[in-house]
Amino acid sequence: MRLSLTLALVFSLPFVTSNVAVQRALKSDTRCNEVIARDKSHPTWKALDALYGRIAEAVRKKDLDSLFALYAPDFQVKTLDGESWNRDRTLAFLRDVFSQVKETAHTSNTILRLTVCGEDAATATVLQQWYRTQMVAGGPRRVETNAVQDEHWVRTPDGSWKRTAIDDIRDGAAFLDGKRVNPRMPLDPELPAYDPYEPHPRQSIADALFTIIMRKGVESALQSYRILGQSNDYYVTENQLNALGYRLLGMKKVKEAIEIFKLNVEAYPQSSNVYDSLGEAYMINGDGELAIRSYRRAVELNPQNTNAFDMLKKLQAQ
Known part of the structure; x- marks a missing residue:
């Protein structure tokens, strides 16, 4: 979501x-x-x-x-x-x-x-x-x-x-x-503290992955994720990976979006929202069974996730 x-x-x-x-x-x-x-x-x-x-x-x-x-x-x-x-x-x-x-x-x-x-x-x-x-x-x-x-x-x-x-x-x-x-960035509780005087601030790993996907493809981005994630030069947050996935969906790069949402599930397995987003991408890609699994897990983690509940009900009725 x-x-x-x-x-x-x-x-x-x-x-x-x-x-x-x-x-x-x-x-x-x-x-x-x-x-x-x-x-x-x-x-x-x-x-x-x-x-x-x-x-x-x-x-x-x-x-x-x-x-x-x-x-x-x-x-x-x-x-x-x-x-x-x-x-x-x-x-x-x-x-x-x-x-x-x-x-x-x-x-x-x-x-x-x-x-x-x-x-x-x-x-x-x-x-x-x-x-x-x-x-x-x-x-x-x-x-x-x-x-x-x-x-x-x-x-x-x-x-x-x-x-x-x-x-x-x-x-x-x-x-x-x-x-x-940073007042120019979307609100994200996981972001590192902002220091306007830091000459070399840490960079968003999601931004780096987007550049790699555009230049070399998603497989190269997945490999780079493992390396960049160990570096102190980058930070990763659930919201930014989620936003990257939706950015790719908006560009009709559905398979690439699925891979990013899967990374988010791996990094934040207790988040209902990451499963919700993955389920949406699977549904767009025509993977009904995988979408059902993702939405079901989203509801298990958060029974108040009405979007996941409604989508799960819709898919199961088909």
């Missing part, structure tokens, strides 16, 4: 404005000189600070309607890896994130610097903090993320402010159950 692991809310991703918003911002830039507002009593500072309070409350309540009401209706999201998301995809992503969050202990957006352009445009440099209990790898985990980013706002004709863009994101420290983790 594929695990969806997410570190940050979508409002921590860089936003690209719609053409209309960009043009409006450019027009604002040409008709005024930007001024740094140093006084928190500045009307724009007070207005945006109040909106950030509403954002924090919406996050605590997981209120998507209130959160998205503050965004321009036609914005697009450009993620750090270069993908462009429309509003629907962004909303779906955020809904998935909220479904994993069980409780928010603290969330805030603190204005560190405010640049205003007339009365209708402003850019706030904001410190965003979000500390929550979130489901990760099947269990509740304490997740803490911090980031500083520039957020661009435009006042609409009705006087309300809409957030049109977020950019220049600088990731701060992120922690999982008190252990520092």
Whole structure:
């Protein structure tokens, strides 16, 4: 079963404005000189600070309607890896994130610097903090993320402010159950502690295996796995091997995916999820009996694995 692991809310991703918003911002830039507002009593500072309070409350309540009401209706999201998301995809992503969050202990957006352009445009440099209990790898985990980013706002004709863009994101420290983790990586409790100053950090064995599979084939990758697994230069986790298997499935490399899922079963024989994933790959490959065995073992290890139970029932009925 594929695990969806997410570190940050979508409002921590860089936003690209719609053409209309960009043009409006450019027009604002040409008709005024930007001024740094140093006084928190500045009307724009007070207005945006109040909106950030509403954002924090919406996050605590997981209120998507209130959160998205503050965004321009036609914005697009450009993620750090270069993908462009429309509003629907962004909303779906955020809904998935909220479904994993069980409780928010603290969330805030603190204005560190405010640049205003007339009365209708402003850019706030904001410190965003979000500390929550979130489901990760099947269990509740304490997740803490911090980031500083520039957020661009435009006042609409009705006087309300809409957030049109977020950019220049600088990731701060992120922690999982008190252990520092890489904010650019999916959450994984098994990952080694992250040290941003380590010149030669340990590498993911799953990434190395993917490169070998693409260049030399899965048999060579299996041989390399035995060697790399003994090296201090690499680390292996259940979630990363599982993700590699699904990556191969997505590329229609089903037999290669099966071999990776089998490695995961070997490394984590008490995990229900690894048998669930192997069963899925067997089913896609048309190996019904092997799929049944894998799903049956997944249910034995975790009777609450509803996906494995449903798939086992379906296969046995055929």
